[in-house]
Amino acid sequence: MIRKHLALATAAAAALAGGLIAVVTTAGPAQAATISQPLRTMVANLPVATEVRTGYDRDLFNHWIDADGDGCNTRYEVLIAEATVTPSVGSGCALSGGRWLSYFDGATWTDPADLDIDHLVPLAESWDSGSRNWTAAQRQAYANDLGDARALAAVTDNVNQSKGDQDPAEWIPSLASVRCRYVTEWTAVKTRWALTVDTAEKNALVTYAAACTNSTVTVETMIGGGTTTSPTTSPTATATGGTCTGSNGTDVTIPDAGSAVTSTITISGCSRTTASATSAVYVNIVHPFRGDISVYLYAPDGTYYVLKAASSSDSAADVITTYTANLSSETANGAWRLSVRDNYSGDSGYLNTWSLTV
Incomplete structure (x- = not known):
């Protein structure tokens, strides 16, 4: 099973082929590439641009995939990784005996069906902010990003549905104690994927970040x-x-x-x-x-x-x-x-x- 680091593998060196000059x-x-900045600095560096929803279709983001072929797709990889009590994994990646904490609302669950896997920066929001210009492979990588624990989260299903595709100017977790975490993770994902923010979103992030500890945030970038x-x-x-x-x-x-x-x-x-x-x-x-x-x-x-x-x-x-x-x-x-x-x-x-x- 894979989680938090999707396919960061070393490619094998090529053997000398006919007519080729050298082997490496x-x-x-x-x-x-990595970026490490204080939270407020990372927020300040988010580029502002007008959002464009034209052409968006959720089907343009291929998810959930089983990247390592172990029978557990991205949804289940997240559930297994984020369980507070590790579940048993049965045939077809059926999970039993696990326990989960939804950090958005502090609720705990024992039935995986009660949880959604939230794209912290929703697919539609990513489209508005730049992924409309990506290739299908880039959008698939984004929709199944197991390389950064902040990108996907197992949360209460109806809370995720209430969030929808809203940004922090429109929606923030009800628990005040986790808002700094949410703002930090939102900023990290936007930075990781070189996504823009609109003016209202930027203002909201600046306001929230001002009330948070200005801790250093480290991001491994995916888009140059x-x-x-x-x-x-x-x-x-x-x-x-x-x-x-x-x-x-x-x-x-x-x-x-x-x-x-x-x-x-x-x-x-x-x-x-x-x-x-x-x-x-x-x-x-x-x-x-x-x-x-x-x-x-x-x-x-x-x-x-x-x-x-x-x-x-x-x-x-x-x-x-x-x-x-x-x-x-x-x-x-x-x-x-x-x-x-x-x-x-x-x-x-x-x-x-x-x-x-x-």
């Missing part, structure tokens, strides 16, 4: 700026000032069984003439089946290195890892390109972030 070995798994670009776009990030490291957080959609997409990091001013024998390439790709994905790194002179080959036998999700590459024969400074392709039909995804240390 895999280092240990790396984390996505919330911008999706077409496959023909090649976003560029530049590293300057003597550094030999660069990163690119502009989302690039990876079309289903389509052409390769590229993202570029330009290293400029690196103090070393040549790249390192232990260069590091961190890659964060969101995709339902990482086995569909192949990843290549192109050096400034056009030489390419296989970071990951596609494998039909690998049905796990996402590629979130750091690869170690011997790039000592390459010039450090110049434009380095990451090329990503979905080799099988059925699902699309996106390149979230990548970084390069040469």
